Amino acid sequence: MGGFPNKPIRHASIELAASASSRSPEPSVSDQAKFSKRLASLGKQSQWASALSELVSAQLTHxxxxxAVATACAKNWAWASALILIGAARHQTLRVNAxxxxxxxxxxxxxASWEHCTQLLMDASLLGIEVxxxxxxxxLHACGQAAEASRALAVLSLMKATAIEPTQVSVGAAMxxxxxExxxxxxxxxLNEADEARMRPNLVCCNALLTSLEKGRRPEQAMAVLESMERPERPATESESDESxxxxxxxxxxxxxxxVISACEKSGSWRSALALLWRMQARSLQPNAVSFSAAISSCARGGQGQLALQVLRMMQMCLQQPNLVCYGAAISSCEKNAGWEQAQVLLEEMMSEQLQPNLVxxxxxLSSLMMAGKGGRATRLLSSMRGALLQTDIISYSATIAACSRKRQWCExxxxxxxxxxxxxEPTCIALEAAFAACEEHGKLEHVHLLRPMSEHALDSCRSLT
Structure with missing residues (x-):
């Protein structure tokens, strides 16, 4: 059984509350009902800790x-306290219920613990409590948060088999x-099953469908669904009943x-991504970080460096703080235009905004420096990365070696x-070819042999590329 995620757990001082009071006489049923309502009210005001302290202090057995307190704790992220309360209720042989x-x-x-939730519902079933x-x-929500689609679909099927009528929320959670995935x-x-059950799809259901199409790399279908959502609602005719x-x-x-913008980004449709960005604003919808980063990435992939930078600046004008993904995509767009100066500006801008650049x-x-043939700058940047104990990989080295080879810097x-x-x-053939070219220019091929024993096949492959 899997553990709980690393969410901050907030505990009330149960021991302190218990020690500050002595057991009082059992209150009447009416008083218990009033007290339960008070605890529920505290929970609705996010005062779960106060409700928990009062419950422990009163030592109620109702x-x-x-x-009421367990629900308040659960809704306010104090899930550990909620589960402890439920366990305490079982331990005190209280009449636990649905x-x-x-x-x-x-x-x-x-x-997001579907394992614990499954166990709880099994316990309820064993006690004869109707789930x-x-x-x-x-x-279903727990399965969704844990990316357990198969289990969510199984739960939904079980609900239907046991005559538990799914609601719009249930279907949305399963979707x-x-x-x-x-x-x-x-x-x-x-979605179609919900329609057959006369259940009007809500925004959660539609967004789930769009997200699934995006992750499934179906940009055309995602665009078609979005366009259907944009159309003004009208009553269906008899001929349209199947598509109601x-x-x-x-x-x-x-x-x-x-x-949908993310779907366009994955398919390289930068024009569609930008058009959607404008359509959002025309509908008075403010694009968020996901919208902007996907649009920037789509421009970068499409070789539209200047447009990528314009979208980044538009994001800042909309008072949206670019994240690592946005900056990474914008810097990548500079690579194709050999715009290393602009890439350098963006890198410095990130650090001034207290954003630590990642390997991407x-x-x-480094790739933009490679395209511009700035071997010295690339070498210094790689050296500073290693000096700061930042992660480097084959791309880092290959780009730097290629940048050096353009200036025939064989020593570097x-x-x-x-x-x-x-x-x-392990160097790629591109890195070996670049080093080979730099050494060949100065007649220093023996250094390649001395440095790294390569098979004749690898060396011949490098020679064939030069």
Whole structure:
């Protein structure tokens, strides 16, 4: 059974609260009901710690109070405290009920632990407590957050088999789980099933479908769904009855557009990505970091360096802080235009914004220096990366060796090959060819042999490339 994720756990001081009070006489049923309502009210105000302290201090044995506090804890990320309360209720032989296990299932949903949620519902079943749609929906959400699409679909099938009627939220949770794995056929089938059950698809369902199409690399279908969502709603005619679901879709939001822009980015359709960015703004929807980063990446992939930079600046004008992905894509776009100066500006800008460039950003910078033939700068950058104990890989070395070879800097190429050998990084044929070319220019081919024993086949392959 898997553990809980590394979310911050907030504990109330149970021992302190317990020691500060002595056991009081058992309150009446009416008083217990009032107290339970008070605890529930505190929970709705996010004062779960106060509710938990009052419960422990009062030492109530009424399950409704435990349920109220457990639900409050679950909704406020104190899932560990919620599960402890449920365990305490069992230990005290309180009459746990469906609400108790509903609070437990909600805790597991928040913690994205479908394993613990499954165990809870099995325990409930063994006690003869009917598992309701709330518990099943929480399990579906937990499966979705843990990217367990197959389990989510199995839970939904089990609900139907046991006559637990899925709700719009249940179907949306199952669709979201399928979407995370790009299972667009399953997601589409769920949408059609919901329509057959006269269940109007909500925005969560539609966005799950768009996300599944994006991850499944189906940009044309994603665009078609988005266009259906953009159309004004109208009543279906008899001839359109089979397609009625597409006439009743909700209006798209930022998540909808972002998913389709990401789909365009994956297929290299930078024109469509930019057009969607404008359409969002025309509908008074502010693009978010996902929208902008996907648009920047699509421009970079399409060799549209200047457009990528323009989108980055537009993002900043919209008071959106570019993240590592945005900067990495923008720096990569400079590579194709040999715009190493602009790449350098972006790298420095990142650091001034307290964003530490990652390997993608540094490799993009090295590649732009390679394209511009700036071997000296590339060597210094790689050296500073190694000096700062930053990660380097085969791309870092290959780009730097290629940059040196353009200036026929054979000594630097040989030294880089030596460092690769020390770090057990296997050079690619491109790196060997670049070093070979630099050495050949100065008649220093023997250094390649002395530095790294290569098979005659590898050496012949390098010679054939020069």
């Amino acid at each position: 399950i409704s109070a435990h349920n 609400r108790t296990y509903g609070a437990g299932a909600l805790s597991c949903q928040v913690a 309701n749609v709330v518990c099943c929906t929480a399990l 979201s789980a399928s979407a995370q 790009g299972r667009w056929k399953d997601t589409l089938a769920l 679901v597409w006439l009743r879709l909700p209006r798209p939001d930022v998540i909808s557009y972002s998913a 950003c540094f490799n993009a910078m 190429s040989i030294e880089l090959l030596r460092l690769m050998s020390e770090e057990a990084v």
